[in-house]
Amino acid sequence: MISTLSADGTTAIAMEEGSGPAILIVHPGLDDGTAWRKVTDILAREFTVTNIVRRQYRDDIRRRVSIADEVADIAAICGALQRRVLIVGHSSGGVVSLEALAARPDLFVGGVVYEPPVDIGQPIGGESLDHAVQAIAENKPGKAIQIFTRDIVGLPSGQSRMIRVFVGLSSKLKRLAPGQIADNVAMRDLGTRLGAYAGIELPVLLIGGGRSPAHLGERLDVLMQTIRYSERVLLPRQGHSANQRAPREMATVITRFYRDLLVPKKEAH
Known part of the structure; x- marks a missing residue:
């Protein structure tokens, strides 16, 4: 290391x-x-x-x-x-x-x-990123990642719903979800x-x-x-x-x- x-x-x-x-x-x-x-x-x-x-x-x-x-x-x-x-x-x-x-x-x-x-x-994420930030603030990491993958990444809705389920079942993904949304905020701030x-x-x-x-x-x-x-x-x-x-x-x-x-x-x- x-x-x-x-x-x-x-x-x-x-x-x-x-x-x-x-x-x-x-x-x-x-x-x-x-x-x-x-x-x-x-x-x-x-x-x-x-x-x-x-x-x-x-x-x-x-x-x-x-x-x-x-x-x-x-x-x-x-x-x-x-x-x-x-x-x-x-x-x-x-x-x-x-x-x-x-x-x-x-x-x-x-x-x-x-x-x-x-x-x-175009700004990264637009209003969808604001909604994802709010979901993190409400301690809803699965919802935040669903918004991120569907509205920002551009994955199909069905796939994003499945990812939301995975986040709910994975302690690792729950832990990383706030960083993912903060990452997008940092890129938006970059311009x-x-x-x-x-x-x-x-x-x-x-x-x-x-x-x-x-x-x-x-x-x-x-x-x-x-x-x-x-x-x-x-x-x-x-x-x-x-x-x-x-x-x-x-x-x-x-x-x-x-x-x-x-x-x-x-x-x-």
């Missing part, structure tokens, strides 16, 4: 495995850092893989968490690693990763972002940041799923036009959870991208 102080004195925490060139995983919402375990187990055969435990989802953090706080934690972990990394961010973790790439390009060799719900001109992302000069791989909600693909379209050195990969049979449903496919995409980044460095010697 890596434990180091972030800029504001909060301890940043990450788990590390494997050896070789470094990858930093920034996990998605409604997760405690374990959702990418199947992928990291594969990547760790060739790379040093570090999974940050995002501040937004930690039980020991009692105050409001901003995207800037999480970027500072990433910088602290990279400082502890003492080398540049490939940052890999999923969903809201992808938004955090883009912010890190824009703020501290010196820390990275490039980035991989999987369906980040970036603001492309439209396409101007900052246009300044990213590092290679960035944009990953999307063929079965994901259409708005996620639209956001990737905009990012493709915004980030100068970006390329895009579509996983045609996957949705927003390919890290769990197709971990080998996801690991292969990341590995190929990283190997291509490393080739010029090897040839330079």
Whole structure:
């Protein structure tokens, strides 16, 4: 485990495995850092893989968490690693990763972002997010996540109802639900940041799923036009959870991208 102080004195925490060139995983919402375990187990055969435990989802953090706080934690972990990394961010973790790439390009060799719900001109969530915030305030995490998955993520109503049931049955999901809604508030507070992302000069791989909600693909379209050195990969049979449903496919995409980044460095010697 890596434990180091972030800029504001909060301890940043990450788990590390494997050896070789470094990858930093920034996990998605409604997760405690374990959702990418199947992928990291594969990547760790060739790379040093570090999974940050995002501040937004930690039980020991009692105050409001901003995207800037999480970027500072990433910088602290990279400082502890003492080398540049490939940052890999999923969903809201992808938004955090883009912010890190824009703020501290010196820390990275490039980035991989999987369906980040970036603001492309409309506020994240709108009134639905306010309703989800109210549900959390009323101690109704299942209702909050139903609103989130149906009205913000864009899942079918029936699937969102099932997720509400799962939240009611899972102590882990109940615990993580407030962080998920707070995560969306933090992204809404961030606003439209396409101007900052246009300044990213590092290679960035944009990953999307063929079965994901259409708005996620639209956001990737905009990012493709915004980030100068970006390329895009579509996983045609996957949705927003390919890290769990197709971990080998996801690991292969990341590995190929990283190997291509490393080739010029090897040839330079």
